[in-house]
Amino acid sequence: MKQREQWTSKIGFVLAAAGSAIGLGAIWKFPYMAGTNGGSVFVLLFIICTLAIGLPILLAEFIIGRRGQHDAVTSLKKLAPGKPWFLIGWMGLLSSFILLSFYSVVGGWILSYLARALLFNLDVADYGGLFNAIIANPGEVLIAQAVFMILTIWIVQSGIKGGIERASRWMMPLLFIFFIILAIRSLTLEGAMEGVRFLFVPDWSYLTGKTLLLALGQAFFSLSVGVTAMMTYASYLPKEERLGQSAFNVSILNIFISLLAGIVIFPAVFALGQSPAEGPGLIFVVLPAIFNEIPFGGFFLILFFILLLFATLTSSISMLEIVVSTGIREKLERRRTAAWVFGLLIFIVGIPSALSFGVLSDVKLPGGTFFDFADILTSRIGLPIGAFLISIFAGHVLTTAETDDELRMNPFMNQAWKFIVRFIAPIAIIIIFIASFIG
Numbered sequence: 001m002k003q004r005e006q007w008t009s010k011i012g013f014v015l016a017a018a019g020s021a022i023g024l025g026a027i028w029k030f031p032y033m034a035g036t037n038g039g040s041v042f043v044l045l046f047i048i049c050t051l052a053i054g055l056p057i058l059l060a061e062f063i064i065g066r067r068g069q070h071d072a073v074t075s076l077k078k079l080a081p082g083k084p085w086f087l088i089g090w091m092g093l094l095s096s097f098i099l100l101s102f103y104s105v106v107g108g109w110i111l112s113y114l115a116r117a118l119l120f121n122l123d124v125a126d127y128g129g130l131f132n133a134i135i136a137n138p139g140e141v142l143i144a145q146a147v148f149m150i151l152t153i154w155i156v157q158s159g160i161k162g163g164i165e166r167a168s169r170w171m172m173p174l175l176f177i178f179f180i181i182l183a184i185r186s187l188t189l190e191g192a193m194e195g196v197r198f199l200f201v202p203d204w205s206y207l208t209g210k211t212l213l214l215a216l217g218q219a220f221f222s223l224s225v226g227v228t229a230m231m232t233y234a235s236y237l238p239k240e241e242r243l244g245q246s247a248f249n250v251s252i253l254n255i256f257i258s259l260l261a262g263i264v265i266f267p268a269v270f271a272l273g274q275s276p277a278e279g280p281g282l283i284f285v286v287l288p289a290i291f292n293e294i295p296f297g298g299f300f301l302i303l304f305f306i307l308l309l310f311a312t313l314t315s316s317i318s319m320l321e322i323v324v325s326t327g328i329r330e331k332l333e334r335r336r337t338a339a340w341v342f343g344l345l346i347f348i349v350g351i352p353s354a355l356s357f358g359v360l361s362d363v364k365l366p367g368g369t370f371f372d373f374a375d376i377l378t379s380r381i382g383l384p385i386g387a388f389l390i391s392i393f394a395g396h397v398l399t400t401a402e403t404d405d406e407l408r409m410n411p412f413m414n415q416a417w418k419f420i421v422r423f424i425a426p427i428a429i430i431i432i433f434i435a436s437f438i439g
Contacts, residue, residue, distance in 0.1 A: 006236050008161055013237055014246055016168040018253040019314025020229050022175070024106060025222040027311050028283055030258040031265045033218050035276035038206030039198040043262065045215035047255055053428050054219045056420040057387055059247040060394035061225055063406045065234030066243060067398070071325040072228035075235060080397055088389045092228030093326050095382030097342075099227065100319040101350035102374040104152070107312045108144030108354065109134060113284065114305040121298050127285045136358040145354050149347045152316045156324055157339035160236050164317055171310040175257075178307040183263040185300055192267030198276060199262045217432045221379065222254055226387035229318040232325050244409050257311075264304070268294075283308070320346070350374075384433040388426055395422035 007013040034042045068075020073089030080086075112134050116122045124130050134140060155167045186192060224230060234243070265283070268290045269276050287304065291297035323342045328334040352360055356369035365373040394403065395418060407414050 006160070006238055007165055010241050010246065012165040012169060013233065013241070014249045014253075015172040016164055016314070016318070017230060017233050017246070017250045018257075019168045019172050019311075020233065020318035021222060021224040021250060021254045021315075022172075022257045023224070023311050023315030024103070024308075025218070025224075025315075026254060026258045027261045027308055028106075030218060030222065031261050032282045033214060034199070034262055035266070035269075035282065037211050037214055038203055039266070039276065040200055040202045041204065041206040042211055042215050043199060043259070044202060045212050046219050046258070049212075049216045049219035050223065050251055050255055053216065053420065053425055054223045054225065055247055055251045056417050057220070057225045057391055057425050058223050058230055058251060059243060059407075059417060060390050060421050061228065061230035062234040062237075062243045062247055063394055063398070063403055064390065065228075065231035066237050066239070066241075067402060067406055068231075069235055071235065071329065072231045072322065073326050074329065075231065076393070079402075080393070083397075085389075085393055085397065088386060088393065089228055089231075089326065091382065091386050091389075092226070092231070093323055095227045095378050095386060096229065096319040096322040097346060097349070098374050098382070099378040100152075100316055100323075101346050102353040102371050103312070103316060103319065104145050104148050104347065104350050105141065105354045105371065107148035107152075107309070107316060108141055108146075109284065110305055110309050110312055111144045111148055112140060113288070114302065114309060117298065117302045117305060122288055122301060127288045131284045132357075136361075138355055138358050141354045141358070142351065145350060146347060148312075148316070149343050149350075151313060152320050153339050153343035155313070155317050156320045156343075157336045159335060164321060167317065168314060171314055175307055175310045175314075178303050178310075179257065179260045179264065182300060182304055182307070183260055185294075186264050186267045186271075189268055189271035189294065191271040194270035195265075195267030195276075196263070198270065199259075199266050213432065213435050216428060217436070220387065220429070220432060221383060222258065223251065224315065224318065226383035226385075226390065227319070227322065227378075228386065228390075229322055231390075232322050233318065235325075242408060243406055244413070380433075380436045384429050384436075388429045388433075391421045391425045391429065395426075 064075060064079065065072070068078050070078060071089065072092050073086050076086040076089050113122065155163045157163065187196070265287065266276055269286065272290050272293050274286055274290060288301055291301040294300070320339065320343060324335060324338045327338045327342060352370035353374050356371035360370060363370065367373050367376040400418070403418065404414050407417065
């Protein structure tokens, strides 16, 4: 058996972990959630909730992963021998498997838009009609989904150093650079300051319990906690790295990218007289129409979809890594085969989700289509239950000596973290979980 791989540097780990968190949640969901919930107040609550609740749960996953030094299932067996806590790992694997099966569908949509922008300049009159035509075309969505999965598999099969870390090292900096270029262009549009005010000047009339709940949910899910992705990544981390600083850096990068997404989108939305409350269609319908109205819009649209592809890939590789890591059980020579086998299985499971807006649109499951059902199983059930159990395990099962040994922070910070994961975080997760079904 070969020696377990490790990240070659702290920055490699932080970029990979940030990439896992920074996906469609930050670039797609955050802008439309902010747009439909008053902008600035939602943003402020999102930042507070990310640092106060999301960060401690993220740190809990880091502690368990680095302490266990194995895949999630094996780590939990090692830390709580003879007890069923290892089921958290299997739940994370199942959630990641299902999540990637429909996440790859959206990745395929992004590839379809990018291909059209590169080949045909994506200059059409009705972007709503174009979007509906793309997602309803069975051949196109399946080919695009397959290409997206092949890209994901190709990165993961190369391992931690040669695949995930190397890809993150160039995709994440490019993502930041592209975002800054797009933000500068958006801010130079006439009337852009209305969008900036919407994003950063509080309208306190939106300070309601509902807005707080939605901001808490967005903070929680945007950090990619609950599916053991961060636990798996932290298991490749050397013992000398400071977990608290790494978790803080990942959280700050996630906030930064979310805000940049808002700065790219909302000034342009207001400058061209569009509504910020367009909902999920904001980046696929409204944004292309906006880019068409500005000089060199075609170039900036291509840049945006490349950026979106990078963000989506950095999240998808973490989901596949969870499955592969558990499947190979430290037998590194099996990684390449496992990546292709599991990747193919995920693609097959995702086919009904890909066809949910076309030939299978009339097939209904609890919650809606196959796509909707997979989303509910993971985002509204699997992730919150997983995060709840991770908080309980880190706060009540691991001893104070074990957590202090991993944290290596001052006693006050150690105690503050312990209190949050023991009491505050589980309560917050229960509230989100219940509200997601009755709201």
